[in-house]
Amino acid sequence: MVDKEISTLATALLERVEDLAKGMAARIRAGSRDYQYDVVPEDELAEACRIHLGNALRALTGQAPLDTEAATRIGRRRALQNVPLPAVMTAYRIGVKYFWEAVVAEATSNSLVGSDKLVAAASAMWVIQDGITEAMVSGYHDAVAQRLLASDQECSALVEALLEGRSMDVDALWSAAEALGVPRNGPFTVVAAEVPQIGRQALPEVAALLSRRGIRSAWRLRPDLQLGIVYLRSPRALDDLLGVLRQHAERRVGVSPSYDDLYGTGDALRFAKVAMRGGDAESRAVTVFDDSLVAVAAAGAPDVMARVAAxxxxxxxxxxxxxxELMLDTLDAWFSCGGSAEEAAKSLYVHPNTVRMRLRRIAERTGRSITDPRGIAELSLALRAVRQTPKPPSPESTPVE
Structure with a gap:
């Protein structure tokens, strides 16, 4: 129940709501110059003040319950005007202070309420203002969330258009670069990452992780792949990118050669996907196209390489x-160690002679010499093709002595 004296005070103020709204708007305008509030037109600000004052005073009179819908709409409006939320909160604090000064002045000049009632009025007023402010903030956050969602959808569509190599005129390409937050010219690279399962990101929050290192990127999630266009603004950017990918990848990742024109994104995607397939199946390998030519050669024609491997x-x-697996692991280690039996033995925790013995067995069974360049090349390509192909579950075999 609203006290009769407070209701009388609020009613008196309600009769002057237009003048009070103009005064509140002027106070907010004067006190918010450092908070970018000038983007709100004067008549719009005055109208918002009139709405808030009217709602608060009617609630104090007991004539109507507090209407927070208007505050929610105003919060959304401020978000769409790109007024920072701290600036909006500053304006509301200035407005509440002005409102309280008006209440005190009216009570003092007309002796409508005593000091005890004024305290009660203050308590009621702050409850009302809390409700208005909470509704405004809720509307503001809703608008920001909707705008971010729309921006994400637009960005995703633009990334998809570039990745598919769709025909785009110069103006459209400039617009795409601007929307994605990247320059018109590179160097760029495309990243293709295998997803753990449909609808799940292979590289969660990768855009934010790269942004912290000063790397701009835009991403698109497909059912089987997460794809990204990354701007390599400096030679170090590629190393930083690879560091993030190796730390956070859950499955295979491929990185295309760099390219300078966004028109080349479609071709770069093809190279990134080939590089991704160049990594060992079901691994977390990050394969860079230009640094893994044997692997990408094997992955470039899977059907042909399957026959070569067989x-x-x-x-x-x-x-x-x-x-x-023992033979293949030994061959793999030998290639990884540059053809050194001693280094391969260290990585396998065996004696170098054991490595040499296994290599002789491989040469005997395959008919490919590990000293002949052609034989080495064929073994290398065949091994990469085998490693890149997922294997169906096999029954356990007898351990090798």
Whole structure:
């Protein structure tokens, strides 16, 4: 229940609401110059003050319950006008102070309420203002969320258009670059990351992670891949990008060669996908196209390389599972160590002679010499093709002695 004296005070103020609204708007305008509030037109600000004052005073008179819908609409409006929320909150604080001064002045000049009632009026007024402010903030956040969603959808559509290599005129390409927050000219690179499952990001929050390192990027999630266009503003940017990818990747990731024109994004995507397939199946390998030519060559024509692998490594693949994996791991380590049996032995925790013995067995079974360049090239390509192909579950075999 509203006290009769407070109701009388509020009613008296309600009769002067137009003048009070103009005075409040002027006070807000004068006190908010450092908070970018000048973007709000004067008549609009005065109208917002009139609405808030009217709602608050009617609630104090007991004539009507507090209407917060208007505050919600005004909050949305300020967000659309790009007024920072701290600036809006500053304006509301100035407005509340002005309102309280008007209440005190009216009570003092007309002796409508005593000091005890004025305290009660203050308590009621702050409750009302809290309700108005909360509604405004809620509307502001709703508008920001909707704008971010729309921006994300627009960005996603533009990324998709570039990745698909759709025909775009110069103006459209400039607009796409501006919307994505990247310059018109590169260098750029495309990242293709295998998703763990449909609808799940392969690289969660990757745009934010790269942004912290000063790297601009735009991303698109497809059912099987997460794709990104990354602006490499400095030579170090590629190293920073690879560091983030290696730290956060859950499955295979491919990185295209760099390119300078956004028109080349479609071709770069093709190279990124080939590089991704160049990594070992079901691994977290990050494969850079230009740095992994054997791997991308093997991944570039999967059907052809499957036949090459079967022809070259068929005798190894026919071994029991454990023995086959032992041979392939040894060959893989030997290639990774630049053909050094000693270094391969260290990585496998065996004696160098054990590595040499296994390599001789591989050469005997495949008919490819590990000293002949052609034989080495064929073994290398076949091995990459085998590693890149997911294997179906196999029954356990007898351990190799």
């Amino acid at each position: 022809h070259v490594l068929g005798p190894i693949e026919a071994l029991p599972v454990d023995e086959r």
